[in-house]
Amino acid sequence: MILLLLTTVLALAAAYFYRFWSVREKRQVELRKIVERKRAERAESVKFAKQSAEKLDVETRNKIASLEYSELKEGLQSGTISCIDAVRTYYFKAIQANEKTNSVCMFVKEAEQWAMEWDEKAKDPEFKKPPMFGLPMSLKECVPLQGYDQTRGFVQDTFHPTETDAVLVQQLKKLGAIPYVQTNVPQSLLSYNCSNPVFGTTNHPMDKSRTSGGSSGGESALISADGSILGIGGDVGGSIRIPCAYTGTTGIKPSHLRFSHRGVCGSVPGRPLINSNDGPMSTRVETNVDFLRTVWADTWITEQDPYVPPVTWNEEAYKSDKKLKIGYYTDDGWFTPTPVCQRAVMEAKQILEDAGHTLVPFRPPRVPEVLIMFLRAVCVDAGKFLSNKLMNDIIDPLLYTQVVLWMVPVRVQRFLASFIRVFFPRLGNLMNAMTLSTVELRNTYADIEAYRSEMAALMIDQKIDALLCPVTVTPALPHVAPSKLFAGTSYTGIFNLLDYAAGKLSKHNPFNSYPFLFSRIRQCYSCHETR
Ligand SMILES: CCCCCC/C=C\CCCCCCCC(=O)NCCO
Numbered sequence: 001m002i003l004l005l006l007t008t009v010l011a012l013a014a015a016y017f018y019r020f021w022s023v024r025e026k027r028q029v030e031l032r033k034i035v036e037r038k039r040a041e042r043a044e045s046v047k048f049a050k051q052s053a054e055k056l057d058v059e060t061r062n063k064i065a066s067l068e069y070s071e072l073k074e075g076l077q078s079g080t081i082s083c084i085d086a087v088r089t090y091y092f093k094a095i096q097a098n099e100k101t102n103s104v105c106m107f108v109k110e111a112e113q114w115a116m117e118w119d120e121k122a123k124d125p126e127f128k129k130p131p132m133f134g135l136p137m138s139l140k141e142c143v144p145l146q147g148y149d150q151t152r153g154f155v156q157d158t159f160h161p162t163e164t165d166a167v168l169v170q171q172l173k174k175l176g177a178i179p180y181v182q183t184n185v186p187q188s189l190l191s192y193n194c195s196n197p198v199f200g201t202t203n204h205p206m207d208k209s210r211t212s213g214g215s216s217g218g219e220s221a222l223i224s225a226d227g228s229i230l231g232i233g234g235d236v237g238g239s240i241r242i243p244c245a246y247t248g249t250t251g252i253k254p255s256h257l258r259f260s261h262r263g264v265c266g267s268v269p270g271r272p273l274i275n276s277n278d279g280p281m282s283t284r285v286e287t288n289v290d291f292l293r294t295v296w297a298d299t300w301i302t303e304q305d306p307y308v309p310p311v312t313w314n315e316e317a318y319k320s321d322k323k324l325k326i327g328y329y330t331d332d333g334w335f336t337p338t339p340v341c342q343r344a345v346m347e348a349k350q351i352l353e354d355a356g357h358t359l360v361p362f363r364p365p366r367v368p369e370v371l372i373m374f375l376r377a378v379c380v381d382a383g384k385f386l387s388n389k390l391m392n393d394i395i396d397p398l399l400y401t402q403v404v405l406w407m408v409p410v411r412v413q414r415f416l417a418s419f420i421r422v423f424f425p426r427l428g429n430l431m432n433a434m435t436l437s438t439v440e441l442r443n444t445y446a447d448i449e450a451y452r453s454e455m456a457a458l459m460i461d462q463k464i465d466a467l468l469c470p471v472t473v474t475p476a477l478p479h480v481a482p483s484k485l486f487a488g489t490s491y492t493g494i495f496n497l498l499d500y501a502a503g504k505l506s507k508h509n510p511f512n513s514y515p516f517l518f519s520r521i522r523q524c525y526s527c528h529e530t531r
Contacts, residue, residue: 024391027392028394031155031156031197031393031394032394034155034158034159035155035158035197035198035394037158037159038155038158038159038198038199039198039199041106042104042105042106042199045106045107045109046095046098046104046107048107048109049091049094049095049107049109049181050091050095052087052088052091052112053088053089053091053092053095055088056085056088056089056092060085060089061085061088061089061092064081064085064086064089065089065092065093068284069229069230069282069284069286069287069290070286070287070290072086072135072229073132073135073290076129076133076134076135077129077133079122081134082115082119082134083114083115083116083118083119083122083133083134083178084112084115084116084119086115086134086135086136086178087111087112087115087134087136087178087180088112089136090136090180090181090227090228090229091107091111091180091181093226093227093228094107094138094180094181094222094227094228095227096225096226096227097205097221097222097225097226097227097228098222098227100203100205100225101202101203101204101205101212101221101222101225101227102184102199102200102201102202102203102221103183103184103194103202103212103217103218103219103221103222103225103227104181104182104183104184104218104222104227105141105151105182105183105184105198105199105218106141106148106149106181106182107180107181108145108148108179108180108181108182110147111136111178111179111180111181114173114178115134115178118133118134118176118178119134129176130174130175130176131175131176131294131297132172132175132176132177132294133176134176134178135176135177135178135229135230136177136178136180136228136229137172137177137178137179137180137228137230137231137232138179138180138181138182138183138219138222138223138227138228138230138231138232139169139179139181139182139183139231139232140182140183140185140215140216140218140219140231140232140233140234140278141182141183141184141185141199141218142185142189142215142234142267143166143168143169143182143232143234143264143278144162144164144165144166144169144263144264145162145165145166145169145179145182146161146162146163146164146165146169147161147162148161148162148182149161149162150162150265151196151198152185152187152188152189152196152267153185153186153187153188153189153195153196153197153198153199153396154187154188154196154198154389154393155197155198155393155394156389156392156393158198164263166260166262166263166264166278167259167260167262167263167301167304167305168232168259168260168278168295168301170304171295171300171301171304172232172295174300175294175295181222181227181228182218183216183218183219183221183222183228183231184196184199184200184202184217184218184221185214185215185216185217185218186214186215186217186396186398186399187390187393187395187396187399188267188386188389188390188399189214189215189234189236189239189266189267190215190236190237190267190268190378190379190386190402191214191215191398191399191402191482191483191486192211192213192214192215192217192237192238192239192242192243192472192482192488192489193211193213193214193217193398193477193479193480193481193482193483194211194212194213194214194215194217194218194221194243195211195396195398195399195479196396197393197394197395197396201398201479202217202218202221203221203479204221204246204247204476205221205224205225205247207476209478209479210246210476210477210478210479211246211476211477211478211479211481211482212224212243212246212247212476213242213243213244213245213246213247213476214239214242214243214482215234215239215243216231216233216234216235216239216240216243216251216281217243219231219232219233219243219281220233220243220244220246220247220249220251220281221243221247223247223249223281223282223283224247224248224249224283228282229282229283229287230280230281230282230287230288230291231280231281231282232278232279232280232281233251233278233279233280233281234276234277234278234279235251235253235276235277235279235492235496236266236267236274236275236276236378236496237274237374237378237489237492237493237496238471238472238489238491238492238493238496239276240252240253240279240281240503240504241253241471241472241492241502241503241504242471242472242489242492243281244281244471244504245471245472245475245504246475246476246477247476248283249281249282249283249504250281250282250283250284250285250287250288250503250504250505251279251280251281251282251288251503251504252279252280252288252292252501252502252503252504252505253277253279253495253496253501253502253503254277254279254292254501255275255277255499255500255501256275256276256277256499257308257309257499258277258296258308258311258501259277259278259301259308260301260304260305260307260308261276261305261307262304262305262307267386268378268379268380268381268385268386269385270380271377271378271380272445273377273445273448273449273497274374274377274378274493274496274497275496275499276496279503280292285505288503289318292313293313293315293318296311296312296313297312297313298312299312323356323357323358324352324357324358324465324466325357325358325360325462325463325464325465326352326357326358326359326360326464326465326466326467326468327359327360327361327362327459327462327464327466327467327468328345328349328359328360328361328362328467328468328469329345329361329362329363329364329467329468329469330342330345330346330469330470331363332363332364332367332469332490332491332494333363333367333368334367334368334371334426334487334490335426335473335487335488335490335491336473337470337472337473337474337491338473338474338475340475341470341471341472341473341474341475342470344470345468345469345470348468349468352468359468360462360464362462362464362467364455364467364494365454365455365458366451367490367494368429368490369447370451370490370493370494370497371430371433371487371489371490371493371494372429372430372432372433373444373447373448373451373497374489374490374493374494374496374497375430375433375434375486375493376433376434376435376440376441376444377441377444377445377448377497378493378496379406379433379434379435380435380441381435382406382410382434382435382436383405383406383434384406386406387403387406387407390403390406398479398480398483399483400483401483401484402483402484402486405431406434410434410435410436411436413431413432413434414431414432414436416431417429417431417432426487427487430486430487448497451497451498452497452498452499455498469491470491471491471492471504472488472489472491472492473485473488473491474488
């Protein structure tokens with residue numbers, strides 16, 4: 001009798017798994033065909049960009065290609081450079097950078113047309129050129145661009161082009177900028193490497209075996225390989241700052257209140273307290289400053305989206321030579337960064353002190369708890385939304401560790417945590433991060449609000465204007481490491497949890513020798529180039 005029962009249970013389980021496997025296999029075949037079509041579309045867009053770039057003579061192209069951002073902007077404004085020549089130059093540069101890094105999802109074919117339309121308008125002597133007239137700009141793939149997919153690395157989201165530009169893209173087009181390329185992201189956006197089954201893996205320009213970071217890793221690779229002069233990234237836990245640190249580029253994530261999120265769908269919808277925001281990325285801090293100064297010159301964003309407070313760029317605060325009191329730390333008490341990352345902070349500290357600022361030791365309280373709050377609130381439903389979506393897709397192998405963790409039931413994770421903690425204390429600790437219930441999630445939201453209040457009080461009481469700390473715990477990692485090392489996001493995630501503006505500010509481009517984070521308590525009125 002028992003044998004019969006056991007055999008029936010096993011047979012039912014085998015039938016269930018066979019059905020599950022065959023349905024999934026059928027779906028995988030469909031998805032692989034979609035990938036082939038999408039890659040063919042990308043190859044077509046590269047061909048188009050190549051043909052367009054070839055229409056420009058080499059001499060003009062080399063001249064434009066060698067210009068810094070301010071020189072290019074000035075040339076476009078004065079009329080010595082035409083918009084179409086600028087776009088063709090950057091098509092060319094991006095094709096070259098893409099060959100090295102695989103950072104491009106799609107070239108924007110309409111960029112050619114937009115450039116020619118601006119050139120046509122500029123023939124009228126009465127025409128007043130907008131401030132970003134003709135500037136080619138790269139966009140992270142998840143930034144809504146009319147007529148183009150925002151797949152976030154999911155095969156199931158290909159061939160669903162968005163119908164409306166993001167408010168930021170509408171503004172950039174109005175200001176004269178020309179989006180000419182979309183850049184790669186990791187599948188789900190919740191990782192700081194850069195790989196997905198649709199467009200493949202983006203490489204670090206100096207070492208193919210390493211990642212350019214993520215999730216704005218297509219941007220960092222393209223910019224660092226000289227394929228873009230200015231790009232838009234997005235950051236919910238370090239996705240602008242970590243790729244910048246890995247590739248020697250610079251970027252800023254403003255507080256999420258500063259840009260519109262109308263019609264923008266993040267990787268996990270319904271995530272109220274861990275806020276993502278767009279931000280500029282480039283090789284120079286001044287370029288990012290110019291970008292923010294221009295988009296915040298007036299209250300146009302608020303006019304499109306009443307949820308964005310009408311705060312404009314404050315040139316007086318930016319130019320002010322008021323000396324700041326800056327809190328710094330090289331170790332947050334949770335994850336000791338490698339010496340190179342700590343040294344960067346100490347060098348930055350010295351530079352800031354030489355400039356007359358006062359630096360005082362300051363470590364945010366209870367970082368291990370903060371990271372648990374961050375992960376719980378960023379995943380919201382213990383990763384259920386994402387794991388369901390991933391099960392209906394081709395899962396990128398570089399995401400396996402993370403996905404496996406999401407698939408283990410939360411009670412089992414908690415049970416295993418106590419054993420795992422003995423050998424891997426950080427992982428063991430984080431296996432308590434996923435939420436079990438709405439009560440627990442609500443309590444976490446309450447704890448985040450309390451932490452925001454506590455940090456504000458600490459910084460206000462000690463009259464601290466800004467914080468300086470490592471961006472992350474290591475230099476650029478091998479591709480597979482980030483999905484195993486999400487414990488390393490404590491230095492970035494905390495500023496999303498606090499919703500402070502934060503950036504990675506450094507000028508030069510060594511292989512991540514000098515990364516550092518400079519985060520201001522208030523809105524990003526100013527940032528100071530310290531290298
Ligand atoms: C048992 C624990 C499982 C935890 C799984 C890890 C989940 C999330 C890791 C978060 C890593 C955040 C990286 C940065 C992502 C980012 O900023 N994306 C930008 C989106 O616009």
